[in-house]
Amino acid sequence: MIQRDASTISLWQGNIEPFQSTLIADHMATYDVIIVGGGITGLTTALLLQEAGKRCLLLEANNIGFGTTGGTTAHLNTILDTSYAQIEKNFSKEDAGLVRESVGAAIGLIQQNIERFSIDCGFDYTDAYLFAQDEKQTEALDIIAKSAREEGVNITLQDQLPVPFNFTKAYKIAGQARFNPLAYIYGLARAFENAGGIIVQDCRVIEIHNTNHIKVDTTIGEFTGMNIVYATHVPPGINLVHLRCVPYRSYALAVRLADNAYPAELIYDMHEPYHYFRTQEVNGKKYLIAGGEDHQTGHHENTEQCFRNLEALVRAHFKVKSVDYKWSSQFYESADGLPYIGNMPGQPDNVYVATGFGGNGMVYSGVAAMVIRNIIMGKHRATEKLFNPNRIKPIAGFTNFVTHNADVVKLFFGKLFPAHKLAELAEMAPGEAQVVNYDGHRVALYKDDEGMLHAVNPVCTHMKCEVGWNSAERSWDCPCHGARYDADGKVLNTPADRDLEHLDISHDTSKVEAHEQF
Ligand SMILES: Cc1cc2nc3c(=O)[nH]c(=O)nc-3n(C[C@H](O)[C@H](O)[C@H](O)COP(=O)(O)OP(=O)(O)OC[C@H]3O[C@@H](n4cnc5c(N)ncnc54)[C@H](O)[C@@H]3O)c2cc1C
Structure with missing residues (x-):
């Protein structure tokens, strides 16, 4: 079974073994395109670009299918969550037609991929x-x-x-469809590798430095690319795009x-x-x-x-x-009902994003892959303008940057918390969690099934909102922009790209007292 950004197990996840990458990435090479994220968007985009002749590297922080693609329900629709009437109202009649055409083409692309690469994923058309x-x-x-x-x-x-x-x-x-999303993206991943593309799992992109080429800092070292595509569902860091995604x-x-x-x-x-x-x-x-x-x-x-x-x-x-x-699982609604696909606001032209798919990301991922492939290949189509993320009106005084919140400090660095005092503050049964006040600070506590306490600083590392407990997934979720963390504070979902601060707890009172004397 593979891991997902949740503690519950999805139907797809429970029926598949981890994907094994077969090729090794070259830290010295300059890739044409680095794709961040191994969900349906990242893999479809990577395959289209590799097949168009670009040398591509796909970096996934966890395992292929870790994000919403592993937790979706995989309907393929031309009837969308934002009705065509609404699209017409927010955009124009012509744009509604373009959306209809694009989602039809995306379902066609999926069918074509399944046929070309003999992907056994239970795809069929239905009413x-x-x-x-x-x-x-x-x-x-x-x-x-x-x-x-x-x-x-x-x-x-x-x-x-x-x-x-x-x-x-x-x-x-008529003409809607369904499939098994993980079986499908595994097929895409194999086709991408067969075309010469490289997939690296367990490799989180931390930061990028965009000078002549893009230097991509990751948890396993630096990679270099000419273009970067954030297919992370929402981009990490702080950017106008995710301030416009709910x-x-x-x-x-x-x-x-x-x-x-x-x-x-x-x-x-x-x-x-x-x-x-x-x-x-x-x-x-x-x-x-x-x-x-x-x-x-x-x-x-x-x-x-x-x-x-x-x-x-x-x-x-x-x-x-x-x-x-x-x-x-999690999805992101855009402000005007259409996804944001194309150049990342406030970034140089070689940084791309695809987000705000709402509940239609199975088809919009295909739209995103085609739009981004076309832009990178220098083919400019009407869809480039329609889905352009820069249609978002700028917010006065807001500076776009794709980086972490440098302001997040380790508030509790070196401090040891007494388990018995924390337990007194929060009367919890195993499996429960609370945010409590301790010694003038907010502390997020979770008691696991064995009765062990886990403590983290509840300040979200994205934009400093306070996280709250999600009992269904046993995760700390941020109500502001949707960053999520596991019970020990490890990042599950962007836009956060830093873990919550982990707090050390001791059951030994003398150890805590000795610690406090320093
Ligand atoms: C319950 C549910 C049901 C849905 N049903 C449907 C449906 O029926 N039809 C439909 O069209 N849509 C549906 N959707 C929406 C659709 O599933 C999503 O839009 C789609 O899966 C998003 O895919 P993605 O590849 O963009 O993102 P994800 O699948 O979330 O992939 C993003 C990947 O990026 C990785 N990542 C994040 N940060 C980094 C980093 N810094 N470095 C490296 N990797 C990183 C993550 O680990 C993750 O694997 C549903 C959504 C939900 C929540």
Whole structure:
């Protein structure tokens, strides 16, 4: 099994072995393009550029699929979370058409890759159903349907649903698709290596120095490139782009059914946030995947309740034999409903970013790969302007920089905390966590299943907000920009690129007292 940025295990993650890279990177070489991030965006971009004749190096901080690509639910849609009506309103009718064309091309690219590289990832085209359950939802659904039809989506009114839900109105959308995302990106990774590309896992990019060439500082030394693509879902450091992206947690279940009534189609309700249901066969077993219950990262007191709500909804409509997987993951909404793809704001022209995909990153990753490939290859298309991250209005006094917050100091360096005093402050059962006041400072405490205390400084290393506990994932999540850390403060999600300060705890009172005398 591979690691993910979470303590829950996703259906995809639980059914795959770690990817083994076969080629070794050269610290002395100058790569044409260095791609940061081994999710679907990084791997698709890397493959397209390598095939276009560029010498590419892909650096992944953990393992391939560690990020949201390992925790997605992998629908491939031309009906998007931002309706075509909304895109028309925020941009123009012509732009809505361009988005429709781009996402269609992205699904085509996935199908083509699967065929060309014989990737066994359970891909197939299927219909989707979108249904409303009250008057307000019906109105919203009609707007979505009308604008989608105008953009050439094959959407038709239905008087039946393939699942047992009450509804006021329902539409069928043809030509949607689904697949196993990790099986797919492993296929891309192999194709990239076969084309001469290099993948390095367990290699975190720390900082870049952009002079003549880009010098990339990583946890395993320096690499040099002519261009760099941040395919890290949001870029690390502080940049206007992620100040314009709102992070959300989203929840999913994979269940086995007692009566084999697995829907062949993709099903979506119209709640805010919406729920969805679909089937996928993985390693010879069928699963019903259900998802939803989204909320802004760090803004939900009881994240385990999200799983309970979702499970109750599934059980109310399906005969559940077993709940085999429960997981959550993170996505980022852009301010205007379209992703930011292209040159990173405030950076030289050879620094690229792809972010703000919302719940459509499986297709927008393909759009991003094609847009960035075209820019680097000097082919300028209308999509370059449409998705340009520099459409974000600058904020007065804000200086863009892709670096860490140099201001974060080690507040507790050399201090030893007495375990018994901390335990008195926070009465916690195993598995629980709290942020407490100790000696004039805020301390984030977690008691593990064996009763051991883990303590970190709760100040997020990104922009100094205070992190809060996410009980479903046993992680410290930042409510400001979505940085996440494990119980020991290790970075799980950008934009943070530095761990939380780890605090030393001692159970030996005399040791603490001796320490305090210095
Ligand atoms: C629950 C859920 C369900 C979803 N369902 C769908 C769906 O059905 N259809 C759809 O289209 N979209 C869906 N999405 C959205 C989609 O999954 C994401 O947009 C997509 O997976 C993002 O892929 P990515 O490659 O850009 O980022 P990620 O998969 O997050 O990859 C980023 C990678 O960058 C690495 N990284 C980060 N920092 C560094 C660094 N400094 N150095 C090196 N590496 C670094 C990380 O370790 C990670 O592996 C869903 C999202 C969620 C949360």
